[in-house]
Amino acid sequence: MPNGYLGLVLHAHLPYVMSHGRWPHGMDWLCEGTCETYIPLLRTLWGLRDRGCRSKLTLGITPVLAEQLRDPDFAAELDSYCVEKVRRAREAEDRLYTTGELWMAEQAHRWLDYYEGIRRTFFDECGGDLVGHFGALQDEGRVELVTCSATHGYLPLLGRDTSVQAQIRLGVATYEKHFGRPPRGIWLPECAYRPRYEWARPGSPPGTPGVLRKGVDEFLSESHLDYFIVDTHLLYGGNALGVYRHRFRELARLWARFEEQYGDRPEERKGRDVTRPYLVCSVPGGKRPVAFFVRDPSTGLQVWSGEHGYPGDGNYLDFHKKYFPGGFRFWQVTDAKADLADKGPYDPAAAQARVPSHAAHFVGMARGLVGGSDSLPRLLCCPFDAELFGHWWAEGLEWLREVMIQTEADPEVDATSLGDYLSQYPAETLIDLPEGSWGEGGYHFIWLNETTSWTWNRIYEAEDCFAEVLASIPCAEGLMRRILAQAARELLLLQSSDWQFLISTVHARDYAELRFDSHYQAFMKLAALAKRLRAGGTPTDEDIRSLDAIEVRDRLFADINLDWFRKVEYMA
Numbered sequence: 001m002p003n004g005y006l007g008l009v010l011h012a013h014l015p016y017v018m019s020h021g022r023w024p025h026g027m028d029w030l031c032e033g034t035c036e037t038y039i040p041l042l043r044t045l046w047g048l049r050d051r052g053c054r055s056k057l058t059l060g061i062t063p064v065l066a067e068q069l070r071d072p073d074f075a076a077e078l079d080s081y082c083v084e085k086v087r088r089a090r091e092a093e094d095r096l097y098t099t100g101e102l103w104m105a106e107q108a109h110r111w112l113d114y115y116e117g118i119r120r121t122f123f124d125e126c127g128g129d130l131v132g133h134f135g136a137l138q139d140e141g142r143v144e145l146v147t148c149s150a151t152h153g154y155l156p157l158l159g160r161d162t163s164v165q166a167q168i169r170l171g172v173a174t175y176e177k178h179f180g181r182p183p184r185g186i187w188l189p190e191c192a193y194r195p196r197y198e199w200a201r202p203g204s205p206p207g208t209p210g211v212l213r214k215g216v217d218e219f220l221s222e223s224h225l226d227y228f229i230v231d232t233h234l235l236y237g238g239n240a241l242g243v244y245r246h247r248f249r250e251l252a253r254l255w256a257r258f259e260e261q262y263g264d265r266p267e268e269r270k271g272r273d274v275t276r277p278y279l280v281c282s283v284p285g286g287k288r289p290v291a292f293f294v295r296d297p298s299t300g301l302q303v304w305s306g307e308h309g310y311p312g313d314g315n316y317l318d319f320h321k322k323y324f325p326g327g328f329r330f331w332q333v334t335d336a337k338a339d340l341a342d343k344g345p346y347d348p349a350a351a352q353a354r355v356p357s358h359a360a361h362f363v364g365m366a367r368g369l370v371g372g373s374d375s376l377p378r379l380l381c382c383p384f385d386a387e388l389f390g391h392w393w394a395e396g397l398e399w400l401r402e403v404m405i406q407t408e409a410d411p412e413v414d415a416t417s418l419g420d421y422l423s424q425y426p427a428e429t430l431i432d433l434p435e436g437s438w439g440e441g442g443y444h445f446i447w448l449n450e451t452t453s454w455t456w457n458r459i460y461e462a463e464d465c466f467a468e469v470l471a472s473i474p475c476a477e478g479l480m481r482r483i484l485a486q487a488a489r490e491l492l493l494l495q496s497s498d499w500q501f502l503i504s505t506v507h508a509r510d511y512a513e514l515r516f517d518s519h520y521q522a523f524m525k526l527a528a529l530a531k532r533l534r535a536g537g538t539p540t541d542e543d544i545r546s547l548d549a550i551e552v553r554d555r556l557f558a559d560i561n562l563d564w565f566r567k568v569e570y571m572a
Helices: 027-050 063-069 074-098 103-126 130-137 159-181 216-222 234-236 249-261 297-305 348-368 396-409 420-423 454-473 480-496 497-504 508-532 541-553
Strands: 006-013 057-061 143-148 197-199 212-213 227-230 277-282 290-293 376-385 411-415
Touching: 006 027, 006 396, 006 420, 027 057, 027 063, 027 074, 027 103, 027 130, 027 143, 057 063, 057 130, 057 277, 063 130, 063 159, 063 290, 103 508, 130 159, 143 159, 143 420, 159 216, 159 249, 159 376, 159 420, 159 454, 159 480, 212 277, 216 290, 227 420, 234 396, 249 297, 290 376, 297 348, 297 376, 348 376, 348 411, 376 420, 396 411, 454 508, 480 508
Parallel strands: 006 057, 006 376, 006 411, 057 143, 227 290
Antiparallel strands: 197 212, 277 290
């Protein structure tokens, strides 16, 4: 038995972009994530399997991402993307050889080989089905897959319990559709949790009476989920720095304006241990408690931070400086604080030489943090966005592979999945959890601030409107069923936490605002049509054409259940 375990958790997620633009924002995001993270991650897991490595990790593929990766049009989109990248790389190689910039020409050829290889893997080895191959790895016991809320809705701020219920129930149902089994765990969007209490909508006048809202854990329990993940400060209190500050400079500037308004909870560590799972239940004695794991902050900084962590090593590929046309990266980090003009040429061999030592350092940290004389082995929970590996940090998947290999060879620490650990060492201690997330300040700041408050007003308006429409139409069939189902999809897409995140970080802010408004307008149009038909009106040809167009554009979650939006199954 090892002294402890390493629980690596990767969260793969992108918002719905099918039929919503291509470049610079839209389908290219999905193709980029697939080429730089999802396919390389699958290759990494295959390689570990082929060498007989039994180390295991936990991987979340959000329902909205799984739906896109299995959309019938996705394969053609990815094929076009890779063909264009290869063409651009070949043109760059020829041009750079002609101008005598030989090291850059070699880099261009490296990218040409890369995208040709990605294309072969997707079509020849995967048959165009990434989701199915990740599922096969789970069936082989190589990885544990977890779910998420349907469209990554920010659960603590949704205005109605029916919205939380629908997001989670649809997340579970979509997982079962794609992977043929129920999920055990869930990645709460932004690791955001809210307990049961009398809740008032943000922006309500002072003194507005609250409405009793169920805790997020209650919905998880009702959906037979076993565990989720929270950030460190929800267990310990104290200062919460958030995980995104080092990646988005604009967020740091925005946060500096509001930081004083957010007070830290007094830190209390007595009797609590970040390396142990705990139980939470908003109504003790009334429902089955749900376990939660806690993010370890010290190891997290090593991977998240491009300034203080491994990705900032001068030999690694720089993310920001790119060669156009094509957007290829030819330069090394050189120094995390260096200007783009000062970046040196990238040397793949020098970069790869740094990976084993960084992996060894990480495994050594894990060994030290889970070691001790306790009778039960501890687990170090290390959750990360999957897109950090390969996309943001080009060598990240090589590092991940090396970590898995080194933990298998280490007698003191093993890499395992959260579910496997929980099966062997069930959580026993029931504690209260406060409200919060892993965002800056530890609360809701990134998703609710002066730049995003207008989005929540529209979400609440749409939620109330949908509740009223559904209450007046207790049974919907035929055309009315189509209208209401599509309205539900638009509401779910409107609730995606990505829009507020992109607005706050000023990362594709215009695109996020446009997308948010498009789903709001589509929802209101469909709701108005449902009301008109309910009152005895007749649909026009334009009504049908509009419905057809919206269904084609936003074509995810084919088997949506309207009952989840009608009534909370277990009332507060």
